[in-house]
Amino acid sequence: MRDYILIAIGIFLLVNTILAVITVFKESRPVTSIWAWLLVLNLLPGIGFIIYYFVGRKISQKNIFHLQxxxxxxxxxxxxxxxxxxHRQTNIGGYSHSTQQMMTLLFRSDFSILTQxxxxxxxxxxxxxxxxxxxxxxxxxxxxxxxxxxxxxxxxxxxxxxxxxxxxxxxxxxxxxxxxxxxxxxxxxxxxxxxxxxxxxxxxxxxxxxxxxxxxxxxxxxxxxxxxxxxxxxxxxxxxxxxxxxxxxxxxxxxxxxxxxxxxxxxxxxxxxxxxxxxxxxxxxxxxxxxxxxxxxxxxxAMQIVSSGPDEDKDQIKMGYAKMISMAKDHVYIQTPYFIPDEAMYSAVIMAIVSGVDMHIMIPPKPDHPFVYRATEYFVKQMEQLGAKIHRYDKGFLHAKTIMVDGKYASVGTANMDVRSFALNFEVNAFIYDDELVSQLEAIYHRDMEDSTLLTAEYFNNQSRWKKFRQEFSRLFSPIL
Missing domain, CATH: 3.30.870.10 (Endonuclease Chain A)
Structure with missing residues (x-):
């Protein structure tokens, strides 16, 4: 009898693995997302498919927005x-070449007209x-x-x-x-x-x-x-x-x-x-x-209102974020409750840091979603090791989604710096080209720094082994959080 049970379990696990591979590969998705879902489906046989049914399936390719x-x-x-x-914008001629590229990117990807x-x-x-x-x-x-x-x-x-x-x-x-x-x-x-x-x-x-x-x-x-x-x-x-x-x-x-x-x-x-x-x-x-x-x-x-969502594969706001960061020559200020970048954003931030850009990232002091917060801690620790300055806002919960670059460019909106906002949520952001307004946003960031703690290598090194394990474990699922 015991042998039959073991054989049945073996067959179940084999079928589960085969179905997991078929399920994940039948839809186009990033490699990191594929591996994350394979991990879930195989670590949680049977149950993983229920989870996938509700939170893993991609939205229908049929455009839900019949009005464009x-x-x-x-x-x-x-x-x-x-x-x-x-179909080229005619009101961007007075801006620098790099700024025109930014405006063109957002216009071509989302039909986001520049208003001045x-x-x-x-x-x-x-x-x-x-x-x-x-x-x-x-x-x-x-x-x-x-x-x-x-x-x-x-x-x-x-x-x-x-x-x-x-x-x-x-x-x-x-x-x-x-x-x-x-x-x-x-x-x-x-x-x-x-x-x-x-x-x-x-x-x-x-x-x-x-x-x-x-x-x-x-x-x-x-x-x-x-x-x-x-x-x-x-x-x-x-x-x-x-x-x-x-x-x-x-x-x-x-x-x-x-x-x-x-x-x-x-x-x-x-x-x-x-x-x-x-x-x-x-x-x-x-x-x-x-x-x-x-x-x-x-x-x-001057600004462009940019929206993005899972009904398209362009990730318009993410591309705007990455373009802004790639244009940085002096500094970047990022405020986000969740810092869980995908490969493209991770690379953009790292390249800026290694290029000598003064990178500042501000996160909340505590989680509203523990699993997500541990992944955030993991990624900001990686940024700190490369030279970024990580600020923990201690006055309360930080929910702002802002990026400011070189006192020239800014984005304010609904999109967090995470995979969910880039690929799963319908979001909208204002991308701003106004030195005075961007300076106001950067001044606000500096005021927030007065209510923040700078997280150093010593801070991360002194964390408990259990917290470090939870950070490492959480980041494994970052592509699907």
């Missing part, structure tokens, strides 16, 4: 006025950001389009929902989009007053009672976008919940968000509409006059 940027009617005028007959007349306000504290957002909602006259990954009906989200309800009753068009997983605490009863007032709501990738068994569970809409009357836009790291004003388990919350006025609001609006129509599957109408008016207030900041 170049098809958004209100964007056509902006695109035509800034491109020639060969924007006024930008930076937020690092949630209370100020949400106070201004409420004021802008109250001042809305035509439409409010709002999208967040996490939105809770608490002391932060509740007042916003009530304000949206009031505006909807006044006749203002309100569209409210949230992620099914990030917004899982948001119940139908919370949204009912807004819908009864005339507002429309939608949940990205299902909000049915069975959302947990949706194989697209692993692909989340991590974007945070607000567009109001075509005049004001918001983008950045803050979600909508009390944690983001420092009233959660992680304490003070340090994030970075932008309020934008100018032509870039049109590109935020187009991104929202693409996400909305991918979710609601409504008939697209000609909305040029309604959603894309000329800005009343403009500034002098």
């Amino acid at each position: 940027t170049q098809e958004v009617y209100g964007m056509q005028g902006l695109i035509k006025s800034h491109t020639d007959e060969n 007349r924007n006024d930008v306000k930076i937020y690092t504290d949630g209370k100020e950001k949400f106070a201004d957002l409420l004021k802008d909602i109250e001042n809305a006259k035509e439409f409010i389009h709002i999208q967040y990954y996490i939105f809770n009906n608490d002391e932060v989200g509740g007042p916003i929902l009530k304000a949206l309800e009031r505006k909807a009753r006044e006749g203002v068009e309100v569209r409210f989009l949230y992620d099914a997983v990030g917004g899982r605490k948001l119940k139908k009863r919370h949204l009912k007053p807004l819908e009864e007032a005339g507002g429309r709501t939608a949940s990205f990738f299902s909000k049915s009672p069975f959302w947990i068994v949706n194989f697209r569970l692993n692909f989340r809409n991590h974007r945070k976008i607000v567009a109001i009357d075509g005049q004001v836009g918001y983008v950045g790291g803050f979600n909508v919940a009390k944690e983001y004003i420092g009233k959660g388990d992680l304490g003070y919350w340090r994030d970075t968000h932008l309020r934008i006025q100018g032509d870039a609001v049109k590109t935020l609006e187009s991104r929202f509409l693409m996400d909305w129509y991918a979710t609601r599957k409504e008939k697209v109408k000609n909305f040029e006059r309604e959603y894309f008016p000329e800005p009343v207030h403009r500034g002098n900041t």
Whole structure:
């Protein structure tokens, strides 16, 4: 009897191994991801396939966004006025050759048009950001389009929902989009007053009672976008919940968000509409006059709004990050809650360090996802050994996703420096070309350094063997975290 059991186990393991190879290789994916999934499927026979079903499968190659940027009617005028007959941007001639290359990369990969007349306000504290957002909602006259990954009906989200309800009753068009997983605490009863007032709501990738068994569970809409009357836009790291004003388990919350006025609001609006129509599957109408008016207030900041997601293989934001870092001549400042680079980003950061660029990386003091945080510790330790300066922000939880290069270039948005943001999440970032604004962001980084601890080789060497083991073990799964 024992022999039969051993034979059965052997056959099961053999079949599991064969199926693991077939399963992983049937979809195109990076080599590191292949090995990571083979490890999971073989270390956890049977169970590994259940995990893979929910978080390992690639999204359908069918484009879920049936509305594209170049098809958004209100964007056509902006695109035509800034491109020639060969679809090349015509408003980048005054920039350096390397900057033009950066702008062209983002335009060709994501159709991210450069807008030059924007006024930008930076937020690092949630209370100020949400106070201004409420004021802008109250001042809305035509439409409010709002999208967040996490939105809770608490002391932060509740007042916003009530304000949206009031505006909807006044006749203002309100569209409210949230992620099914990030917004899982948001119940139908919370949204009912807004819908009864005339507002429309939608949940990205299902909000049915069975959302947990949706194989697209692993692909989340991590974007945070607000567009109001075509005049004001918001983008950045803050979600909508009390944690983001420092009233959660992680304490003070340090994030970075932008309020934008100018032509870039049109590109935020187009991104929202693409996400909305991918979710609601409504008939697209000609909305040029309604959603894309000329800005009343403009500034002098040039920027490109870039989005990326698992529906494409281009990894647009990741390419933007890598290009920025490769352009560095003096310094790079990176703030991210998760530093888990793939091979391309790992190489870009290493090349910059070895080339003599002063590399600074700032991470949180504690994890909100322990497994991910241990992998972050592993990778920043490798960077420190090569010469990077690693800062641990001690005042609270650091959630900002910012990169600043040489006082000339910056990126602020929703994408973390990790594989999930590059390959699995739908993200959106503002890439900024403005010395004054970039200097403000770098000054904020320097202020954050005053509340940080520099992690030296001694710090990493003195960690316990158990912590070092967890870091080494976690990084094995970094391609699929």
